[in-house]
Amino acid sequence: MKPIIWFVCILFSSVLMAQEMSIGVLRSYNVKRILFSYNQGSYQIFGDSTDFGAILPNEFVDIRFLSPNKISMNKGAVHLGNFSKITLVANQDSNSITLTSKTPKVKIRKYQGNFELSPEDKGLRIVNLVDMNDYLSGVVESEGGGGRDIEYYKVQAIMCRTYALKSIGKHEEEGFQLCDRVHCQAYHSMLRFTPNIRKAVKATENLVLIDEDEHLAGTFFHANCGGQTSQAAYVWNRDLPYLSSFKDTFCIYTKQANWEKRVPQQTWADFLVKKYNYPIYDSLYGAKIFHFEQSERTAFYHSAELGIPLRDLRRQFKLKSTFFSCHPEGLEVVIKGRGVGHGVGLCQEGAMRMAKYGYNYLQIALFYFPGLKVVNYLDYLYFRQRESHPENF
Numbered sequence: 001m002k003p004i005i006w007f008v009c010i011l012f013s014s015v016l017m018a019q020e021m022s023i024g025v026l027r028s029y030n031v032k033r034i035l036f037s038y039n040q041g042s043y044q045i046f047g048d049s050t051d052f053g054a055i056l057p058n059e060f061v062d063i064r065f066l067s068p069n070k071i072s073m074n075k076g077a078v079h080l081g082n083f084s085k086i087t088l089v090a091n092q093d094s095n096s097i098t099l100t101s102k103t104p105k106v107k108i109r110k111y112q113g114n115f116e117l118s119p120e121d122k123g124l125r126i127v128n129l130v131d132m133n134d135y136l137s138g139v140v141e142s143e144g145g146g147g148r149d150i151e152y153y154k155v156q157a158i159m160c161r162t163y164a165l166k167s168i169g170k171h172e173e174e175g176f177q178l179c180d181r182v183h184c185q186a187y188h189s190m191l192r193f194t195p196n197i198r199k200a201v202k203a204t205e206n207l208v209l210i211d212e213d214e215h216l217a218g219t220f221f222h223a224n225c226g227g228q229t230s231q232a233a234y235v236w237n238r239d240l241p242y243l244s245s246f247k248d249t250f251c252i253y254t255k256q257a258n259w260e261k262r263v264p265q266q267t268w269a270d271f272l273v274k275k276y277n278y279p280i281y282d283s284l285y286g287a288k289i290f291h292f293e294q295s296e297r298t299a300f301y302h303s304a305e306l307g308i309p310l311r312d313l314r315r316q317f318k319l320k321s322t323f324f325s326c327h328p329e330g331l332e333v334v335i336k337g338r339g340v341g342h343g344v345g346l347c348q349e350g351a352m353r354m355a356k357y358g359y360n361y362l363q364i365a366l367f368y369f370p371g372l373k374v375v376n377y378l379d380y381l382y383f384r385q386r387e388s389h390p391e392n393f
């Protein structure tokens with residue numbers, strides 16, 4: 001083997017085996033004051049480069065934003081000083097710490113990994129430096145909740161890993177790789193439902209979904225498809241072969257499968273006529289302004305020529321999905337719908353039921369993402385490298 005191959009192998013394995021992620025947390029808020037308190041195992045505190053000892057059981061540090069250049073730190077009632085950077089380092093890998101944002105008040109969170117805090121223009125930048133597996137455990141927990149079958153968690157872990165690796169660098173300019181908000185994947189705490197999630201993340205270590213062009217796939221998911229998934233183009237104007245529409249009977253008996261909503265006829269008509277010039281005096285369309293039958297998923301109300309996307313109606317009337325039919329009753333329009341969410345990609349309730357019925361993670365992943373492949377990301381990087389630089393191999 002040429003030395004370069006050794007180098008590439010060592011590089012990839014060292015990058016991935018202990019891949020550390022940097023995640024901006026509490027990014028939905030402008031945090032001005034936060035407490036870090038003992039949860040499991042001690043954390044060493046540094047103000048700039050000064051070591052202030054550890055946070056021990058029943059102890060906490062109180063960190064406040066002062067200006068775009070300075071933050072202050074108290075340990076209990078003792079003022080430790082003002083700094084441009086505060087670092088909290090876990091004394092062991094498995095340690096975790098509790099975060100309580102005081103201004104504004106936010107539900108407490110627990111995270112693993114280390115923390116770096118620094119001032120931004122108007123508040124604190126709080127960055128969690130965390131091992132990939134620990135990060136994914138937090139994401140799977142935030143996105144999927146507790147009490148699921150392990151095969152379901154494995155699918156969710158593969159999707160979340162793929163999404164994270166595909167999105168890495170999104171927040172580079174802000175000083176971290178990803179944030180904790182939904183657009184980067186929710187990462188809102190962890191350690192409540194951990195054992196099965198951790199096992200699933202570990203069992204699928206490095207596995208990702210790639211498409212036929214060998215790119216990391218867009219691993220979209222939603223709560224319940226209502227019996228038929230949606231083509232990506234119906235939601236985002238862009239189609240991908242593995243985000244196609246197909247029947248899914250695994251989710252149709254679950255509690256979110258059917259819903260109903262009523263809207264005053266006047267409100268419905270006003271919206272259609274004013275916003276989209278609905279042809280209310282047209283002999284064909286006039287009579288069916290409140291009547292719409294959708295037995296198969298479609299993108300538009302009545303027909304594409306009217307140009308009324310169902311996703312606009314969903315947004316306007318806060319409907320659970322675009323997969324609905326409607327009819328008039330009294331002075332109202334009765335909207336009867338199926339499913340919850342955009343309907344693209346994996347249907348969570350369907351996937352959970354598949355897992356319950358004994359399907360394994362590969363069967364579930366490939367049912368919802370037909371045409372994709374599950375591969376080891378290390379091999380994927382290695383082969384891509386070999387393709388782009390064959391002279392080195």
Ligand SMILES: [Zn+2]
Pocket residue numbers: 170171178179180181183184
């Ligand atoms: Zn983000």
Ligand SMILES: [Zn+2]
Pocket residue numbers: 224225226227228248249250251252347349350
């Ligand atoms: Zn479904």
